[in-house]
Amino acid sequence: MTGVGETLEDRISSLPDELLIKILSCSATKDAYTTCILSKRWLYLWTSIRNFSFANTNYRENFTSFVNYILSRSVSPKIQKFELDYSYCDVESRWQITEWLNFAATRKVEHLLLWSTDLITSPFPLPQSFCECSSLITLAIVLGRFNFDDTVIAWKSLKSLKLGNFLIDDYKIAKILSGCPVLEDMELHDLVVLNGPHRLEFMSSKLNTLKLNGQWLINDGSLRCVEIFAPYIQHLEISGGLYDLKCILVDVSAVVTAKLAFNIMCIKDINDNYGLHFDPEEDSCSGYHQFFRSLVHGYLLTFRNVKELTIGTWLTEVLCMLLFKGTVLPEMKCKYLTLELHVKRFNLYGVAGLLRASSHVETLNINIYTEALDIEGRDIDLSTKSLEDTHCHFELSDLVKGDDIDLQNWILFGFPNLKNVTIINSPGERCFKDHFKQGFDKLLKLSEFLLNNATVLEKFVISKGIMCKICSTNCVSTFLSQLAEKLFCCPRSSTNCVIIY
Numbered sequence: 001m002t003g004v005g006e007t008l009e010d011r012i013s014s015l016p017d018e019l020l021i022k023i024l025s026c027s028a029t030k031d032a033y034t035t036c037i038l039s040k041r042w043l044y045l046w047t048s049i050r051n052f053s054f055a056n057t058n059y060r061e062n063f064t065s066f067v068n069y070i071l072s073r074s075v076s077p078k079i080q081k082f083e084l085d086y087s088y089c090d091v092e093s094r095w096q097i098t099e100w101l102n103f104a105a106t107r108k109v110e111h112l113l114l115w116s117t118d119l120i121t122s123p124f125p126l127p128q129s130f131c132e133c134s135s136l137i138t139l140a141i142v143l144g145r146f147n148f149d150d151t152v153i154a155w156k157s158l159k160s161l162k163l164g165n166f167l168i169d170d171y172k173i174a175k176i177l178s179g180c181p182v183l184e185d186m187e188l189h190d191l192v193v194l195n196g197p198h199r200l201e202f203m204s205s206k207l208n209t210l211k212l213n214g215q216w217l218i219n220d221g222s223l224r225c226v227e228i229f230a231p232y233i234q235h236l237e238i239s240g241g242l243y244d245l246k247c248i249l250v251d252v253s254a255v256v257t258a259k260l261a262f263n264i265m266c267i268k269d270i271n272d273n274y275g276l277h278f279d280p281e282e283d284s285c286s287g288y289h290q291f292f293r294s295l296v297h298g299y300l301l302t303f304r305n306v307k308e309l310t311i312g313t314w315l316t317e318v319l320c321m322l323l324f325k326g327t328v329l330p331e332m333k334c335k336y337l338t339l340e341l342h343v344k345r346f347n348l349y350g351v352a353g354l355l356r357a358s359s360h361v362e363t364l365n366i367n368i369y370t371e372a373l374d375i376e377g378r379d380i381d382l383s384t385k386s387l388e389d390t391h392c393h394f395e396l397s398d399l400v401k402g403d404d405i406d407l408q409n410w411i412l413f414g415f416p417n418l419k420n421v422t423i424i425n426s427p428g429e430r431c432f433k434d435h436f437k438q439g440f441d442k443l444l445k446l447s448e449f450l451l452n453n454a455t456v457l458e459k460f461v462i463s464k465g466i467m468c469k470i471c472s473t474n475c476v477s478t479f480l481s482q483l484a485e486k487l488f489c490c491p492r493s494s495t496n497c498v499i500i501y
Contacts, residue, residue, distance in 0.1 A: 013038075013039065013041050013042070017045065017048075020045055021045060021048045021049060021050070024045060024046055024049050025049045025050045025051040025080070026051065028053050029049070029051075029052050029053050029054060029070060030066075032046045032049050033046050033070060047073050047074055047075045047076075048074075048075055048076050049074075049076060050076050050078065050079055050080045050081075051079070051080055051081040051082075051083075052070070052071075052074075052079065052081070052082050052083065052084075052104075053081075053083040054066075054067050054070075054083065054084050054085065055085035055087075056085060056086055056087050056088055056089055063089065064089075064096055067084075067096070067100060068096070071100065071103050074107070076107065077107065077108075078107060078108045078135075079104055079107040079108065079109040079110070080109075080110050080111060081109070081110070081111040081112075081113075082104045082109045082111070082112045082113070083112075083113040083115070084097070084100065084113070084114050084115065085115040085116065085117075086114070086115070086116050087115070087116045087117040088117075089116075095124060097114075097124070098124065098125060098126065098127045099127075101126065101127055101129075101130040102127040102129050102130060104130065104133075105127070105129040105130040105132075105133040106129060108133075108135035109133065109135060109136065110135055110136065110137045110138070111136075111137060111138045111139075112136060112138070112139050112140070113139075113140045113142075114140070114141045114142065115140075115142045115143070116142065116143040117143065124146065124147065125146070125147045125150065125151070126146045126147070126148065126151055128151055128152070131148075131151040131152060131153050131154065131155075131179075132152065132153075132154040132155075133155065134154065134155070134156045134157055135157060136155050136157060136158045137157055137158060137159055137160070138158070138159065138160040138161075139155070139158060139160070139161050139162070140161075140162035140163075140164070141162070141163055141164065141166075142162070142163075142164030142165065142189070143164055143165040143190075148172050148175060148176070152179070153175055153176055153178070153179025153180070154179050155179055155180050155183075156180075156181060156182070157182065158180045158182065158183055159182060159183060159184045159185065160183075160184065160185040160186075161176070161180065161183060161185070161186050161187070162186075162187040162189060163187070163188055163189070164189040164190055165189070165190045165192060165216050166188055166189075166190075166191065166192065167192040167194070168188075168191055168192060168193045168194075168198050168200070168226065169198075170198050170199055170200065173200055173201075174201065177201075177202065177203075177204060177207075180204075181204070181206070182206050183204060183206060183207055184206060184207060184208045184209065185207075185208065185209040185211075186202070186207060186209070186210055186211070187210075187211040187212075187213065188211070188212050188213070189211075189213045189214060189240075190213070190214045190215065190216040190240075191212065191214070191215045191216065191226070191245070192215075192216045193215060193224040193225075193226060193245060194224075196224050196225040196226065197225035197226070197227060197246075197248075198225070198226050198227065199226075199227040199229060199250075200226060200227065200228055200229065200230075201229045201230075202228075202229065202230035202232070202233060203229075203230075203231070203232070204232065205232045206232075207230070207232060207233060208232075208233065208234050208235060209233070209234070209235040209236075209237075210228075210230055210233045210235070210236050210237070211236075211237040211238075211239070212226075212228075212237065212238045212239070212247065213237070213238075213239050213240040214239070214240030214241050214242065214262075215240070215241065215242050215243050215245045224243075224244055224245045224246065225245070225246040225247075225248065226245065226246070226247050226248070227248045227250050228247065228248065228249050228250060228251075228252060229250045229251050230251065230252050231251045231252070231253055231254060232254050233252055233254060233255055234254055234255060234256050234257065235255070235256070235257040235258075236252055236255045236257070236258050236259070237258075237259040237261075237310075238259070238260055238261070238262050239259060239260075239261040239262050239312070240261075240262055240263075241262070241263055241265070242262045242263065242264055243264065243265050243270055244264065244265065244267055244270055244288075245264075246291070246292075246295065247262075247295075248295075249298070249299065249302055252302060255302075255303065255306055256306055256307045256308070257306060257307065257308040257309075258303045258306045258308070258309050258310070259309075259310035259338075260296075260299055260303075260309075260310065260311055260312060260315055261310060261311070261312030261315075261340050262312065262314065263312065263313070263314035264292050264314065266285055266288070266289070266391070266392040266394075266395070267285050267288045268284070268285050268392060269392070283393065283394045285392055285394055286394050289321075289392075289394055289395065292318065293318055293321060293322055293325075293327075296315060296318045296319070296322070297322060297327060297329075300329060300330050300332065300357075301330050303332075303334075304330045304331060304332050304333060305333050306333075306334050307334060307335055307336065308334060308335070308336040308337075308338075309332065309334040309336070309337050309338070309358075310337075310338040310339075310340060311337070311338070311339055311340070311354060312340045312341075313340065313341050313342045313345050313346045313347075315350070316339075316341070316346050316347040316350035316351050316354070317345075317346075317347045317350055317391075317395070317399055318350070319347070319350035319351075319353050319354055320347040320349045320350035320353070320398055320399060321350075321395065321398040321399070322353075323349060323350070323353045324349075324398040325398075329353060329354065329356075329357040330357065331357060331359070332354075332357050332358040332360070332361075333360045334358060334360065334361060335360055335361060335362045335363065335417075336361070336362070336363045336365075337354075337355075337358055337361045337363070337364050337365070338364075338365040338366075338367060339351060339354075339364070339365070339366050339367065340367045340369070340426075341366060341367065341368050341369070342368075342369060342370070343368045343369065343370055343439035343442075343443065344370075344439045344442075346442065347399060348405065348407060348442055348445060348446060349405050349407075351446060352405075352407050352446075352449065355415070355450075356413050359413075359415065359416060359417065360417055361415065361417060361418055362417050362418060362419050362420065363418075363419065363420045363421075363422075364418060364420070364421045364422070364450070365421075365422050365424065366421070366422070366423045366424070366443075366446075367424050367425070367426055368423065368424070368425050368426070368439075368443065369425065369426040407445055407446070407449040413453065414453045414454070414455055414493070415450070415453055415454040415455070415457075416455060416456065417456065418450070418454040418456065418457055419456055419457060419458045419459070420457075420458060420459050420461070421447075421450055421454070421457065421459070421460045421461065422459075422461040422462075422463065423443070423447070423461070423462045423463065423480070423483075424463040425463065425476050425480070439479075440479060440482065440483065443483060444483060444486055444487075447460075447483065447487055447490075448486075448487070448490050451487065451490050451491070451492045451493070451494075451497065452490070452491060452492070452493055453493060454493060454494055454497070455493045455494055456494055456496075457492070457493075457494040457496075457497040458494070458496055458497060458498065459497070459498055459500060460487065460497060460498070460499045460500070461499075461500045461501075462480050462483060462484045462487075462499070462500070462501045463480070464476075464477050464480065464481075464501070480501070481501065484499065484501035487499055
């Protein structure tokens with residue numbers, strides 16, 4: 001409590017400068033600057049902040065002058081974090097970015113994020129001082145077009161690197177990696193792949209994690225193929241909408257944790273969306289799909305010895321089609337399996353086939369969600385769409401059969417090592433009410449199947465949902481509570497199994 005006649009502002013102002021500067025450094029730069037009007041005590045405190053965050057959407061016409069004003073008055077000898085959103089900047093402002101990066105480098109910045117929401121077609125150079133910034137620990141460049149040709153990369157302390165909407169170039173990747181001797185984590189987000197195939201070599205024994213997330217599709221007729229050679233990577237993730245990108249894993253022999261949560265679009269749908277000619281024959285895309293089926297089977301062979309494996313919805317559909325064609329899935333030795341499943345779209349037979357091949361699994365996490373994206377990355381409502389709306393004729397026959405099977409009679413096997421099952425939901429922008437009927441029936445079938453066949457199961461946990469943003473009710477909890485109610489009465493092969501909601 002404040003004393004008589006003492007205001008909260010007085011008490012805050014009485015704090016030592018160092019503490020006030022830490023507080024201001026945690027605020028948005030614009031807010032930190034506005035504190036200069038509070039009193040003489042606050043007039044220059046903002047000039048010592050160690051974190052900077054600028055977004056053009058907050059300043060509009062005065063963005064460039066505001067950034068220049070703030071940086072020119074900064075007296076902090078070291079910057080911890082520098083974030084710059086230069087979306088919608090004019091051409092003159094974009095060239096100012098090189099000066100701002102030079103400022104960050106001279107102040108020994110540790111964490112830097114460059115962000116833009118508009119596609120920049122003409123690259124601009126990075127200052128050499130920034131390319132040799134030895135203090136950088138994390139760097140993220142999203143939707144930036146920078147010219148690396150005439151620079152030497154020497155990020156000697158960089159441990160984490162994220163490149164978004166990055167034009168894949170074998171030479172540039174090799175050049176960047178050669179200048180990052182202690183890099184541990186790398187993410188390539190929304191790849192731009194032209195004139196393939198490309199061979200990406202990640203040869204550093206320090207590089208531990210590699211993530212490939214999505215493709216920024218430019219339908220120009222290029223061969224979109226990327227070969228990954230990463231013999232020391234331990235954690236690999238391939239996710240997002242890859243469209244028609246062929247990701248060939250040449251050597252990922254050290255991987256212990258793998259995530260395969262990507263999806264591929266039929267080539268006829270891609271061409272149709274871009275107004276290009278395609279063969280209207282029903283099965284003209286069969287060779288295209290056969291290739292990706294073989295690719296997925298190869299992924300399972302590659303990752304059959306990993307400790308942790310995550311599989312997404314699209315792969316459950318591919319596994320269903322492989323099983324109906326008589327393909328035998330390899331024995332998977334993972335102990336931890338995560339299924340990221342669209343509550344309506346996942347394929348029961350594909351999931352069951354994967355589980356049959358994963359008899360070593362001890363912990364199973366089922367992460368359900370409701371969102372899906374169209375070809376432009378926009379959220380779409382699948383509640384009103386059937387399989388026929390989202391899959392070509394070549395895929396449909398097997399997928400329909402895969403959802404209609406009776407798991408108990410079709411597949412006879414047990415889970416001799418499965419001890420823990422958890423069902424959780426990912427917060428999304430789609431209401432569970434839209435998916436309730438079909439999603440509930442499929443998830444109930446899968447849950448009953450697990451309870452009936454897991455002989456040493458100890459815990460079956462169903463997490464409670466959070467308030468829905470769409471219907472403003474706890475529709476997820478309603479969905480999951482009804483699931484729990486059904487399962488409480490379900491026969492269990494394990495006498496020690498406890499269902500927890």
